[in-house]
Amino acid sequence: MVAKEEVTISEAEAALYDRQIRLWGLEAQKRLRAARVLLIGLGGLGAEIAKNLTLSGIKSLTLLDDRVAVANSANFLVPIENVGKNVVEASLERVQRLNPMVEILTDTENITAKNEDFFGGFDVVCATRLPVEESIRINDICRKHSIPFYSGDVFGFGGFFFVDLLEHEYSEEVTVPAATCKDGCKPKKNDPSETKTVKHVLNYIPLQAAFEADPSSQLNKRSWQRIKSHFITMKSLLMFRSQMKRDPEAANRQSDIAKLCEIRDHILHEMKLDNQMVDSGIFETVFGELSPAAAVVGGVLAQEIIKAVSHKDAPIRNHFFFNGATDFSGVVEAIGF
Amino acid sequence: MADVNVATNLLEDSIRKSKILVVGAGGIGCELLKNLVLSGFNDILVIDLDTIDVSNLNRQFLFQKEHVGKSKAVIARESALGFNPNVTIVAKHDSVMNSEYNVTFFKQFTVVMNALDNRAARSHVNRMCLAANVPLIESGTAGYLGQVTAIKKGFSECYDCNPKAGQKTFPGCTIRNTPSEPIHCIVWAKHLFNQLFGEADPDEDVSPDTADPEAAGDAGSVALLNQASEAGNVTRVSTRAWAQQSEYDPSKLFGKFFCDDIKYLLSMDKLWTKRTPPIPLSWDNLPDESSDQQGGLIKDQKVWSPAECVQALVSSIKILYQRFKELKGEESFLIWDKDDEASMDFVTACSNLRSHVFSIPKKSRFDVKAMAGNIIPAIATTNAVIAGLIVFEAFKILEGKWEECRHVYLNSKPNALNKVIAPSSLDSANPKCYVCSPHPEVTVLLNVSQMTVQSFEDKVLRGALHMISPDVMVDDGKGTVLISSEEGETTENMTKVLSDFNISDGTRLRCEDFHQEYDLNITIIHRENLEENREFSVIADPSQLQPKAAVESSGPQPSTSSSMPASSTKATESVEIDDDLDIIFQKGDENEENQKEPPIRKRSISGQADIGSASKKLRLSENDIIEL
Numbered sequence: 003m004v005a006k007e008e009v010t011i012s013e014a015e016a017a018l019y020d021r022q023i024r025l026w027g028l029e030a031q032k033r034l035r036a037a038r039v040l041l042i043g044l045g046g047l048g049a050e051i052a053k054n055l056t057l058s059g060i061k062s063l064t065l066l067d068d069r070v071a072v073a074n075s076a077n078f079l080v081p082i083e084n085v086g087k088n089v090v091e092a093s094l095e096r097v098q099r100l101n102p103m104v105e106i107l108t109d110t111e112n113i114t115a116k117n118e119d120f121f122g123g124f125d126v127v128c129a130t131r132l133p134v135e136e137s138i139r140i141n142d143i144c145r146k147h148s149i150p151f152y153s154g155d156v157f158g159f160g161g162f163f164f165v166d167l168l169e170h171e172y173s174e175e176v177t178v179p180a181a182t183c184k185d186g187c188k189p190k191k192n193d194p195s196e197t198k199t200v201k202h203v204l205n206y207i208p209l210q211a212a213f214e215a216d217p218s219s220q221l222n223k224r225s226w227q228r229i230k231s232h233f234i235t236m237k238s239l240l241m242f243r244s245q246m247k248r249d250p251e252a253a254n255r256q257s258d259i260a261k262l263c264e265i266r267d268h269i270l271h272e273m274k275l276d277n278q279m280v281d282s283g284i285f286e287t288v289f290g291e292l293s294p295a296a297a298v299v300g301g302v303l304a305q306e307i308i309k310a311v312s313h314k315d316a317p318i319r320n321h322f323f324f325n326g327a328t329d330f331s332g333v334v335e336a337i338g339f
Numbered sequence: 340m341a342d343v344n345v346a347t348n349l350l351e352d353s354i355r356k357s358k359i360l361v362v363g364a365g366g367i368g369c370e371l372l373k374n375l376v377l378s379g380f381n382d383i384l385v386i387d388l389d390t391i392d393v394s395n396l397n398r399q400f401l402f403q404k405e406h407v408g409k410s411k412a413v414i415a416r417e418s419a420l421g422f423n424p425n426v427t428i429v430a431k432h433d434s435v436m437n438s439e440y441n442v443t444f445f446k447q448f449t450v451v452m453n454a455l456d457n458r459a460a461r462s463h464v465n466r467m468c469l470a471a472n473v474p475l476i477e478s479g480t481a482g483y484l485g486q487v488t489a490i491k492k493g494f495s496e497c498y499d500c501n502p503k504a505g506q507k508t509f510p511g512c513t514i515r516n517t518p519s520e521p522i523h524c525i526v527w528a529k530h531l532f533n534q535l536f537g538e539a540d541p542d543e544d545v546s547p548d549t550a551d552p553e554a555a556g557d558a559g560s561v562a563l564l565n566q567a568s569e570a571g572n573v574t575r576v577s578t579r580a581w582a583q584q585s586e587y588d589p590s591k592l593f594g595k596f597f598c599d600d601i602k603y604l605l606s607m608d609k610l611w612t613k614r615t616p617p618i619p620l621s622w623d624n625l626p627d628e629s630s631d632q633q634g635g636l637i638k639d640q641k642v643w644s645p646a647e648c649v650q651a652l653v654s655s656i657k658i659l660y661q662r663f664k665e666l667k668g669e670e671s672f673l674i675w676d677k678d679d680e681a682s683m684d685f686v687t688a689c690s691n692l693r694s695h696v697f698s699i700p701k702k703s704r705f706d707v708k709a710m711a712g713n714i715i716p717a718i719a720t721t722n723a724v725i726a727g728l729i730v731f732e733a734f735k736i737l738e739g740k741w742e743e744c745r746h747v748y749l750n751s752k753p754n755a756l757n758k759v760i761a762p763s764s765l766d767s768a769n770p771k772c773y774v775c776s777p778h779p780e781v782t783v784l785l786n787v788s789q790m791t792v793q794s795f796e797d798k799v800l801r802g803a804l805h806m807i808s809p810d811v812m813v814d815d816g817k818g819t820v821l822i823s824s825e826e827g828e829t830t831e832n833m834t835k836v837l838s839d840f841n842i843s844d845g846t847r848l849r850c851e852d853f854h855q856e857y858d859l860n861i862t863i864i865h866r867e868n869l870e871e872n873r874e875f876s877v878i879a880d881p882s883q884l885q886p887k888a889a890v891e892s893s894g895p896q897p898s899t900s901s902s903m904p905a906s907s908t909k910a911t912e913s914v915e916i917d918d919d920l921d922i923i924f925q926k927g928d929e930n931e932e933n934q935k936e937p938p939i940r941k942r943s944i945s946g947q948a949d950i951g952s953a954s955k956k957l958r959l960s961e962n963d964i965i966e967l
Contacts, residue, residue: 011637013637013638016637016638016639017393017394018393018394018396018397019397020394020397021397021398021714021715021716022397022398023637024705024709024714024716025482025483025716025717025718028635028636028637046377053400053719053723054719054720054723057397057398057400058719058720059397076377078377078422081421082423099403100403101396102404159731225757292378293373293378293727293730294374294378294727294728294730294731295727296727297370297373297723297724297726297727298723298724298727298731298760300723301719301720301721301722301723301724301727302720302724302760304719304720305483305718305720305721308720315751315752316752318759322759326731326734329762330731330745330760330762331758331760332749332758332759332760332761333753333756333757333758333759334757334758334759
């Protein structure tokens with residue numbers, strides 16, 4: 003976890019971070035200032051997360067991706083002349099310009115080449131664009147080192163992310179009406195309530211357990227109905243990626259939709275939900291990576307990382323789903339508990 | 340690098356052919372420009388009158404340190420072109436309220452997107468879009484919270500359909516005689532700044548208020564007033580003239596405001612029977628109890644001792660007086676600015692000295708700045724999410740799917756339906772809306788023998804009703820022109836009071852705003868006094884005017900209203916209407932309040948019907964009163 007050395011905030015930082023220190027406080031800002039984050043995968047979602055975390059003032063951000071920058075991507079960090087170069091190297095300059103006070107590091111190796119020791123140097127690991135098997139491997143390593151782990155993706159109009167914070171302690175300010183003061187003190191006229199800080203602990207489960215869970219039997223009927231199509235879609239897309247070694251492509255629209263339907267039916271069958279429908283129309287909008295979808299998912303995900311690092315306020319447990327083509331809501335669900 | 344992987348060819352086509360107006364290049368605007376360019380929009384006009392400040396850089400990611408002081412619109416355009424050099428972005432460093440941006444100008448756009456930070460501009464753009472019949476996407480953020488909605492004339496609620504909770508005001512005697520909270524002293528200190536250096540406003544007197552009803556019949560004070568007058572201490576010459584006599588000698592200013600005036604207040608002994616009496620300060624013997632327990636804080640978070648306050652007072656007065664003397668030409672006064680060092684030091688010092696005198700807890704410069712400057716905390720992630728949601732609303736509008744448009748809230752925690760991002764259906768337009776209904780009507784309560792025409796124009800028509808260039812005729816059968824937007828035509832009316840024009844209880848006024856293409860009928864209701872010392876009160880639905888109940892409920896109080904812009908659950912403590920004020924939620928401290936319970940403000944689309952119906956009813960009974 004975050005190094006215990008005393009972090010001080012300079013006057014220049016205080017001026018730069020003024021509007022957020024007013025929101026989450028100096029203590030949270032100091033904790034951010036000590037956090038070293040590994041971000042795997044620099045597509046549209048990765049770019050949003052990189053921007054949000056760099057602006058927030060973490061200690062360091064390591065960008066890892068072995069792919070090349072392509073044209074027509076939602077990664078706004080790549081200048082057009084850098085298309086064809088490695089994507090993290092192509093994005094470095096723009097990320098650094100967002101905040102010169104954050105150390106930006108690049109790594110162009112394939113993630114599968116990274117062993118356990120590599121991950122030990124980070125306080126948070128966030129993975130995008132990975133096959134779920136690789137995410138599970140990294141999550142297991144992170145668990146050994148007590149490192150919070152996130153994995154998320156955006157497909158077309160929607161996206162999702164998973165979070166494993168192991169055992170997470172956080173504090174929350176709650177308003178206590180002074181009238182119910184325990185020691186019987188009288189409330190002051192102009193002080194009808196006071197705030198106090200309460201500590202809570204939340205437990206999480208690893209990605210493998212969550213991915214293999216059957217929320218249709220675990221959740222109540224209403225919750226399952228709410229996330230059914232999100233969950234089946236997420237699982238179908240991640241299994242497509244693993245099986246096809248690529249994401250669905252607009253160029254193969256019809257055959258990819260057919261393949262996704264096949265995977266979906268298999269998943270429903272395995273869950274003994276053959277009688278339940280998940281509309282195949284949902285796969286019409288999973289191609290590419292839409293900038294506004296990356297902005298929404300990347301915004302919520304980065305804020306969750308900020309929350310976890312600062313140990314302030316209740317974090318999401320343990321899935322977030324957003325779909326900008328159907329219901330426009332961002333839903334949270336605890337899956338696998 | 341544009342992302343052209345949108346779903347259908349039809350949508351792609353309408354994106355390519357659209358022309359978008361982005362109003363504001365701040366927190367939401369920067370994120371929005373990025374999303375638009377990357378989504379294939381290629382004809383965008385962005386307008387913002389503001390320049391870049393260092394405190395913007397934690398979220399307005401199109402700007403860097405070297406851009407501080409430059410035009411937001413211009414730099415945002417340059418940076419956004421870096422995402423795709425082949426799109427057209429026109430930047431205007433200007434106010435959207437300028438007359439050149441008329442209804443014809445608005446008509447050229449397919450969709451208008453507001454990314455604003457103040458009500459006046461939002462209300463104005465709302466009217467321009469209604470008049471031009473152009474769809475408007477409205478949005479706002481405050482801290483972790485945000486919302487987006489779509490407005491279409493005749494289809495959905497407009498920005499003004501739900502009147503906003505007003506800013507809290509304080510009675511003059513609380514500010515001048517009996518402060519009990521830090522905010523009272525901060526308001527007083529800002530008034531003092533204006534009395535000494537700023538635009539003179541008789542409503543901002545800082546001296547003891549001898550007309551305080553609580554002190555009535557106080558013989559002692561009358562006696563002391565006479566004495567004091569003889570001594571020349573509290574003679575009612577203008578504060579500024581008096582200060583100029585001594586060339587703004589800090590010790591003299593200090594002596595008057597923190598010693599003599601306080602002694603005078605003490606003489607009004609009825610005020611102190613149930614209050615802690617103030618303790619006058621002495622220039623020669625200032626407490627310096629600076630505590631050592633303030634380690635680990637940034638400089639501005641430390642609370643100054645009275646001695647430190649005086650140091651800051653002396654140096655800030657010196658700087659401000661120098662600037663005041665150097666004013667030339669049309670500039671005849673200084674304007675208080677939270678980002679100006681000397682102005683901020685002055686208010687921090689004076690408010691804390693006054694707090695000390697009245698045994699009120701002192702505040703750090705950091706906290707005083709938030710309260711005096713109405714600072715709304717702002718972060719990158721919230722703006723990013725909201726800007727993303729704006730584009731999704733735009734997709735639906737471009738596809739003509741208005742029935743799919745939503746009013747979307749970003750919550751800080753999942754709500755009862757587990758939603759962090761919670762959409763609800765758009766409400767239909769309020770048939771009694773004083774802006775978008777076919778025959779807009781509003782009732783204004785005021786004292787016709789006290790309200791001047793000038794105040795009526797500035798505070799009611801421009802301030803509360805957000806008009807730009809009003810023309811007003813009295814509906815008296817003679818067509819008496821009260822206010823003309825033609826320069827000079829009604830200048831002589833301005834200092835007169837409304838009753839001079841035979842305006843009395845029940846008189847109707849016909850108002851017209853040529854620029855906004857907006858007509859409004861106002862019914863005047865005469866009231867000798869309004870509660871909480873308000874000068875006036877605007878009521879959108881006259882049927883709400885139940886003699887007492889309605890007026891009483893107009894006070895700043897918790898409201899379950901979910902109206903777009905100011906769905907506060909608690910009124911703000913700040914006094915001035917400040918352009919830094921973001922829409923929806925009120926300032927800093929209050930935000931924490933808002934987060935406590937995950938709000939379900941409206942019935943969620945996929946939620947069950949029982950949720951929200953109660954609040955909806957409450958809203959109907961409360962929302963027709965604009966709080967001012």
